[in-house]
Amino acid sequence: MPDLQKLYDAVLNGDQKTSVAITREALDAGTDPMVLITEYMVPAMDEVGRLFECEDYFVPELLLSARAMKGSLELIRPLLAARGDEPVGRVVIGTVKGDLHDIGKNLVGSMLEGGGFEVIDLGADVSAERFIDAVQAKNANIVCLSALLTVTMPSMRTTIEAMKAAGVREKVKIMVGGAPVTSQFAEEIGADGYSDNASSAVALARRLRAEATA
Amino acid sequence: MTSAAASSRQRVLDALNHRQPDRVPVDFGSTSVTGIHVSVVAGLRRHYGLEQRPVKVHEPGQMLGLVDDDLRDAMGIDTVSIMPARTSYGFLNENWKPWVLNGLEVLVADGFRTTTDTNGDTLLYPQGDLTAAPSGRMPAGGFFFDVIVRQNDFDPERLDPSDNCEEFRPMSEADLDVLERSVAGVQNSGRAIVAGFGGTGFGDIARVPGPGLKAPRGIRDVTEWYVSTRSRRDYIHQVFQRQCEVALGNLERIRQRVGNGVDAAYICGTDFGTQSSAFCSVATLRELWVPYYREINNWVHANTTWKCFKHSCGSVERFFETFIDAGFDIINPVQCSAAGMEPAMLKSKYGSRLVFWGGGIDTQQTLPFGSPAEVREQALRRLEIFAPGGGFVFNTVHNIQAGTPVENVVAMLDAVKEFHHA
Numbered sequence: 202m203p204d205l206q207k208l209y210d211a212v213l214n215g216d217q218k219t220s221v222a223i224t225r226e227a228l229d230a231g232t233d234p235m236v237l238i239t240e241y242m243v244p245a246m247d248e249v250g251r252l253f254e255c256e257d258y259f260v261p262e263l264l265l266s267a268r269a270m271k272g273s274l275e276l277i278r279p280l281l282a283a284r285g286d287e288p289v290g291r292v293v294i295g296t297v298k299g300d301l302h303d304i305g306k307n308l309v310g311s312m313l314e315g316g317g318f319e320v321i322d323l324g325a326d327v328s329a330e331r332f333i334d335a336v337q338a339k340n341a342n343i344v345c346l347s348a349l350l351t352v353t354m355p356s357m358r359t360t361i362e363a364m365k366a367a368g369v370r371e372k373v374k375i376m377v378g379g380a381p382v383t384s385q386f387a388e389e390i391g392a393d394g395y396s397d398n399a400s401s402a403v404a405l406a407r408r409l410r411a412e413a414t415a
Numbered sequence: 416m417t418s419a420a421a422s423s424r425q426r427v428l429d430a431l432n433h434r435q436p437d438r439v440p441v442d443f444g445s446t447s448v449t450g451i452h453v454s455v456v457a458g459l460r461r462h463y464g465l466e467q468r469p470v471k472v473h474e475p476g477q478m479l480g481l482v483d484d485d486l487r488d489a490m491g492i493d494t495v496s497i498m499p500a501r502t503s504y505g506f507l508n509e510n511w512k513p514w515v516l517n518g519l520e521v522l523v524a525d526g527f528r529t530t531t532d533t534n535g536d537t538l539l540y541p542q543g544d545l546t547a548a549p550s551g552r553m554p555a556g557g558f559f560f561d562v563i564v565r566q567n568d569f570d571p572e573r574l575d576p577s578d579n580c581e582e583f584r585p586m587s588e589a590d591l592d593v594l595e596r597s598v599a600g601v602q603n604s605g606r607a608i609v610a611g612f613g614g615t616g617f618g619d620i621a622r623v624p625g626p627g628l629k630a631p632r633g634i635r636d637v638t639e640w641y642v643s644t645r646s647r648r649d650y651i652h653q654v655f656q657r658q659c660e661v662a663l664g665n666l667e668r669i670r671q672r673v674g675n676g677v678d679a680a681y682i683c684g685t686d687f688g689t690q691s692s693a694f695c696s697v698a699t700l701r702e703l704w705v706p707y708y709r710e711i712n713n714w715v716h717a718n719t720t721w722k723c724f725k726h727s728c729g730s731v732e733r734f735f736e737t738f739i740d741a742g743f744d745i746i747n748p749v750q751c752s753a754a755g756m757e758p759a760m761l762k763s764k765y766g767s768r769l770v771f772w773g774g775g776i777d778t779q780q781t782l783p784f785g786s787p788a789e790v791r792e793q794a795l796r797r798l799e800i801f802a803p804g805g806g807f808v809f810n811t812v813h814n815i816q817a818g819t820p821v822e823n824v825v826a827m828l829d830a831v832k833e834f835h836h837a
């Protein structure tokens with residue numbers, strides 16, 4: 202049995218090679234995959250988020266940790282799916298129509314995965330129809346809309362309106378973010394939450410899930 | 416040349432030297448980060464009753480429109496621009512031809528060659544070569560091109576820094592000729608000359624993917640580059656070192672051609688800030704970037720009278736002491752909407768040592784979405800804060816974006832005039 206503290210350290214330090222190796226070793230030794238996630242990887246990503254919030258970590262460190270965690274998750278996910286384990290929540294995420302910027306969206310997606318959510322990433326320049334289709338097809342609980350450009354912020358509003366028209370708005374919580382987006386704008390367009398960074402997006406998603414399931 | 420234009424250069428020089436100018440100098444269009452979207456340039460030309468003609472797109476990525484002399488006069492602009500001979504997509508800005516952007520007829524350079532993909536997106540090609548993989552994409556109905564990342568598989572153990580330096584080459588004599596002619600052509604404009612020579616932007620993320628290269632090699636993916644600034648620091652140092660050597664050689668050859676005919680040189684557009692934080696620590700900036708910034712800026716200050724212009728979006732106040740220490744004279748765009756970028760604090764702490772080139776009005780909310788009254792109010796407040804003692808060139812926070820109401824741009828410019836006459 203490998204020393205699982207090393208899995209925590211590898212994710213924290215963004216060492217993908219080690220995190221994958223330890224994960225493989227642990228799974229081969231029969232460790233419950235959910236234990237690897239809940240007791241080591243999620244706490245490591247929570248610590249990454251904390252370090253990011255207090256500016257000991259920056260975007261490159263966040264990306265490296267997310268990669269390390271992702272490498273391990275690729276080994277774990279098929280096992281969880283095979284035994285029917287449910288994630289904390291299912292998130293559909295994408296950059297809205299007309300906007301090709303995806304770094305912020307990718308960071309949020311990675312941090313949500315690190316927080317135990319299943320993330321369905323639709324990429325950039327995503328139409329309202331594709332968000333709606335994904336929510337229905339994947340039975341998602343949360344939709345995350347991202348925009349970097351002032352000229353594409355209105356697409357957030359039209360996406361939410363299209364979701365209302367399609368009858369899926371009430372089935373999900375909607376989070377918005379991106380450089381020009383503000384909490385006031387989020388409120389104006391009828392979103393359920395706004396976050397100004399990837400780490401706090403995880404806390405917001407957890408809170409919205411808790412409210413929905415209370 | 417008008418008498419107002421005759422004093423423009425002096426006005427900017429006063430501001431750059433932290434002396435009180437006769438009035439606050441104004442820049443629009445002198446760099447690729449202080450410009451105006453072509454659709455707004457067209458709207459301003461209509462508003463001011465200027466000759467109606469298609470506007471030239473001089474910067475294809477952001478679709479910035481060329482601000483001609485008649486519009487400069489109408490807007491009260493004190494600067495003039497010297498752009499590199501080649502655009503970031505690798506083609507020369509010459510031989511203009513018509514092109515239509517969302518129904519608006521504009522002019523683009525002959526090398527601006529596009530196709531339309533099955534989604535209706537417009538694809539732009541490096542060096543105008545339609546046989547190469549496209550390097551820019553404008554979504555259907557969009558207003559800008561975003562760089563398409565073309566990242567080949569690479570062996571992390573066998574990375575070659577020269578691959579990431581392909582775009583940093585000694586300038587050709589032909590490109591130097593263009594530069595020399597451009598500078599000579601505006602020497603008597605009466606306006607301050609702002610030049611972007613190219614080649615001194617270290618790790619500028621807009622350029623890392625190599626949009627002007629037909630087949631970029633090395634680390635070209637944006638995420639991979641950011642990760643590499645942490646995990647492959649030796650490699651990044653080697654890239655910057657090589658780039659710096661080439662840049663110093665080019666700067667000397669440029670100096671021989673243009674001498675002190677330029678007032679400010681755009682050195683680097685690498686963004687270190689995000690809306691609420693930074694891309695790296697101050698320690699990382701000092702370790703990874705400052706040695707090269709120092710070499711460039713020290714050379715400029717030792718050999719020319721050019722002022723060194725640094726652009727960085729976002730929350731970057733934490734880096735200002737380091738920028739000053741590295742020899743930068745000018746900071747842009749002064750994004751006051753980002754965390755920790757409160758205008759009065761910036762002016763009080765750094766106003767005597769850094770020129771604020773920008774910060775005149777917010778382009779994320781106020782200018783595009785506010786009312787003309789809100790625009791006026793914010794512009795006047797910023798002028799009151801930044802103008803005293805010089806050290807301020809009025810400009811928006813980054814380029815004026817597509818979709819910005821022309822009446823808001825006019826309200827902003829009227830506020831500058833109102834401030835002058837107050």
